Amino acid sequence: MKVMITPRKPDEVGGYLMMPLVANVPKGRPGWKMVKCPECGAACWHRPGQENAKATAVCTMCALKHGFGR
Template identity: 40%
Template sequence: MKARIKITPHKVGDGGIICFPMESNIPVPKDNSWKLVKCPICGKDCWETPTAREAMAAEPQLRYACTMCALRGGR
């Protein structure tokens, strides 16, 4: 049986995983505020955006992952 995940807009207090765009999908960042980081799960390069930084600063329990790992539920 495949695991089901639910993708929803984030609300403060939800916790969960933030999807970071993968460098392989977006090779050139929007601007210099995007920072290239490694996915903590698979190690692939992904972009940390200002919006993601704000959300993680406001909610320390949030985790992040590249898009592919986030879609797999953080695995």
């Protein structure tokens, strides 16, 4: 009997990670780093440790656009 092993695709792991927009949180928090959203270029906050999440980090607006939280 053959067992099929289907490897998980990297894009199955995380989906999207929401980064707060600088427009919404102008001051940010200690340790937050201002970055640009890779999709729309809006300024948003990179939070420490978020790179450990296997997800694409985008700004709040883009995450909502992708159906984040549905």
